[in-house]
Amino acid sequence: MNTQHPEPILSCDSAIAALSCEDNQIRYYAAWWLGKHRVQSGCEALCNALADANYRIPSGGYPLRRQAARALGQLQNPQAVSALIAALECDTDLRLREAAIQALAAIGDEKAATPLLQLLQSTQEQPYEALIEALATLQVWSARLLVEPFLHHPSERVQCAAARYMYLLTQQPQYIERIVKNLNHENMYLRWAAIFDLGSVGHQQAVEAILTAKVPNSLKLLNLKRILEAVLDNQHSQKETSQLIFKAIDDLLFQL
Known part of the structure; x- marks a missing residue:
């Protein structure tokens, strides 16, 4: 890791270099900067950041890895697919897994279908909303029997994700009605999700x-x-x- 004081992040090169400095906050900002500006030359460095083990918060999460995944979703570069699939294996940080799932959906590579299906079949807790939305985006219609039970999930946001999947698959308006009812929900965030x-x-x-x-x-x-x-x-x-x-x-x- 670069121990020198990093240059101010004012260019693509300085942002890429900052990802290897010792200051975790600067590294986090560098990942955000590369994603915001869709710097394709930063793809490899962001993929490397997906495996970072140095920046870990007390609750067990990996902030830099999460931000790297989000940035790769903004780049939508197919070269990041393998690294993002590998990031799915981290079972101690569901927010990282969620960010990796969303990035894979944004990239749209069909190679993500199998590992996403495996997560949905797992008995462990998953970021189900992002997972089902990704399967719909990738048009993995073979997951129908796995998705249908989530229409009755305790989380209304997960229900909406399942309804979206089912509508895109069947084109039956009854599933849109499941989403529409949340537009009048007292919870603002549920209205936004809907x-x-x-x-x-x-x-x-x-x-x-x-x-x-x-x-x-x-x-x-x-x-x-x-x-x-x-x-x-x-x-x-x-x-x-x-x-x-x-x-x-x-x-x-x-x-x-």
Whole structure:
């Protein structure tokens, strides 16, 4: 590890170099910086940081490893897939595992499907929300029988993730209704989680639900944009759905 005082992080090279200094806070910031600026040349250094054992907090977590995983998700570089899959083996830090799962989903490499399925089949506790969302993003539809029981999980966020998976698989609107009901939940964070789940499905019912949700207009715009991108990518999408989204975005922009 570099024992010299690190240069200020003002460039890609200085951020990469800072990952090997002794100051854990600077290393953490360097990982964040590389992810924020999507520095592809930092991929190898971030993958190395995924195996770091020096920065560990009393509760047992690895902050640098978590941030490295998040940064790799922002880079979306397929070269990081093997290192992220290896990071899944850390069973003492579920937040690290969650960050690695989310990064693998963002990259979208099908090689992640098998290790993610193995986690879902495990008898140990898992970050189920992220795990089920990743399986949906990767279109691992063979997990249906494993996912369906989570529609009755004690966590409403996990229920929503399972409903999202089931809707994307079956296109049955009853699963959207499972998510929509959380838009009026008294817990603000559950409302936010529900609107992001709706943002991942390009259905007219999801658009209408987002417009009436008790969430900030900025979140509505963000998720309407996600739906619009999915609709425009799908040549078979209904024209009225895209027209509805365009009108909704215009109306929300006038309110800002």
